[in-house]
Amino acid sequence: MSVKFPLYLKNFNLILGPTDYAGVAEEVTFPKIAYKTEEVLNAGMAMPIKMPTVLEAMDVTFKLSEQTFEGFVLAGAPTAGLVDAVVYGHMQNALGATSELIYAMRGTILKIDPGSAKNGDLKAGVQTLEMNLMSLVVTRDSIPIFAVDAQNGVIKHGPLDHFESARKNLKLG
Known part of the structure; x- marks a missing residue:
């Protein structure tokens, strides 16, 4: 039996929008994949599900390690405010084994927080960007593990395409 070591994201970079700003993000809070639910209680069921x-x-x-001009420019980005963002890096375990991880996202910038300034304190100048996503593709070692495209009705978990038949029936591809 082999021992499984936990993986953590290491040495990741961020590419933002039309400016092709490649910056160092001190921290990224990735999107949560959560479903809205409805309780169903049909005849004969012992409890709702x-x-x-x-x-x-x-x-x-995204928390950037500096206040960037690009961060402010992206708030008024062309194409109706849509911005592309890519976080790429490597997942590494305690033994040093790595696998590539890429989050490719498209959405709108909702908030720019320029942080605070403190004389002589370089850490005080952190800029935070909040973005709402319209599409997201997550790949691990070039294998897509999750994809969603709100405008085109796409939700995929690995090879499972939740709305493939609906798109075919609507002739959406």
């Missing part, structure tokens, strides 16, 4: 319906809105937060 929660049935997932649609995904909840997904938000991501």
